[in-house]
Amino acid sequence: MKQIPRYKLLIILSFFAIYVIWGSTYLLNKIAVSEIAPLLLAAYRFISAGLLVIIIALILKLNLKISKKQMLNSAIAGFLFLTYGNGIFVWALKYVDSGFAALEAATQPLFVILLMRILYGVKMAVKSILGVFLGILGMFLLVHQDGLDLNSHSIIGMLMILSAVLSWSYGSIFVSKADLPSNFFVSTAYQMIFGGLMLFILSFGLNETWTTPEFWSYKVQTAMVLLVIFGSIVAFTAFNYLLKVVSTEKVSTSAYVNPVIALILGWYFLNETITLQSIVAAIVLLLGVYFINSRKATIPKKIKLVKRPKY
Template sequence: MSKAPNTVLIVLAFFSIYFIWGSTYLLNKIAVTELPPFMLASIRFITAGILIFIISKLMGISLSITKKQLFNTIIAGFLFLSFGNGIVVWALRYVDSGFAALEISAQPLVVLLLMRILDGKKIQPMSIIGVILGIIGVYLLVSQKQLLSKESSIVGMIMIFCCLLSWSYGSIFVSKAILPRNYFVNTGYQMFFGGIMLLISSFIFGETWSMPYSWSTPVQISMLLLIIFGSIVAFTSFNYLLKTVSPEKVATSTYVNPIIALSLGWYFLNEQITTQSVIAAAILLTGVYFINTKKTIVLFSRFQGKLGRKKV
């Protein structure tokens, strides 16, 4: 007889993937105003990776992997973290955290289109509606005059879209790649090597490094929260939920994260929420809902199960 799921743990896990993942945009925005983006991201992921290795050893989990698995974790670490997250952190210097979260919420749409282009997967009728709504929502989001009038914002929007492509292709790559079977170990390697590549990028671009004791208190707190909660706790919660509740319920984080990010950015950073952004968000998230309906969840859930390797 199987053990009944712990209701309290389920509630706490949902709180983690809703609030913590949604708040990482605010935390990155706070930290990147003071720290160079690649330095910030490299410290976060290298530290998180090392902590995961330590926790794994304490839990008696083997860290041994094959050369093929190692190679694939490095590729995944680049797609998800080095490029996918590092460039988002860089772009947050030029765009609001809530805007970035909204643009990134289009990821299910991009994954679906890439599955069609690369694998020839048939797009279900409900998903076609979702794609159309998603395109309309993204267009309304990025076509706002106050954004187009700022050259730096346009660059930020373009780079975030490139990150979308990287995250989405990474999802498809991970679904096929030979990787460590233990998701905790898998994530640890991806974070560690993704962080190493960000470290190298930081030195290549000549970023000026500083010691944590010289950072302001808000930045120190943001970094700790990003490492402990954004990189470890939320990911563990995500994978716990995948084993405990239905995938479509877990996928609701796709709808909630942008709302949390917009609200926190508005409250703490006085980021402007325009009427057009609200309309764009409603249309875009409705499109994501259609993509994640039960008719397509069988296809998409296999990728949702892999996306835990890349959440930040």
């Protein structure tokens, strides 16, 4: 039997990480938030992951020095991506199905295109306009379902997820222009630590109930370990590795696969409902994301679209 070359095996495993592991983070967060206050959950996750990355960076003898400006920018990025972007997202998972939330998260390229138009007057290509239209149509179909059990909490949850997506989207634009540590591993560590510290402060300020790991169920403890090690470190490292060895277009295909994985896992493990209209809405929405991500639906080269950080 012919052996797969090492570099090809690494590519295969890396794609598995950004497809399946990242797709599973919605389920894992949904499980963990059943027992842990949402902002505290996100704080635990990112502080733990950030410290682990710092330890790895020290082992690899990477330069951890950072300027005051880079520190401020890391804090801003940490807030946009993790404190608000991920913290509010996890909070909303108390009221929204994980698969539904994943489809909402897939609208990020749509928000980036609209922000670029509003903030910088960037002209939208025909494919971008079509992608925005399909994205809005997909969201409309997703929300307007007769069988969907909507209440005030779920509606607020949906709206807060969209605001979190808006935060990630602006974070993408901010990071593309900001002065940050050149090594992505070091930059990620600082963003996680700053974002995690702000989440702790916000959790304390909102008087969330604080619990420690020994009081969590085994299921929740397992979900948290998987989120920190695999969702935050392994998958993110794989993502950055793939950006170096394959085309950005191929890496961006995770935007179409993650919601599908999340829908299937939510249905299988949490008995979340998948209706025919949800499937149609997912196809329309992801088709819109495809048009926005395609080469001719250009985002200016100086703006690098940063995919939603699942870190």
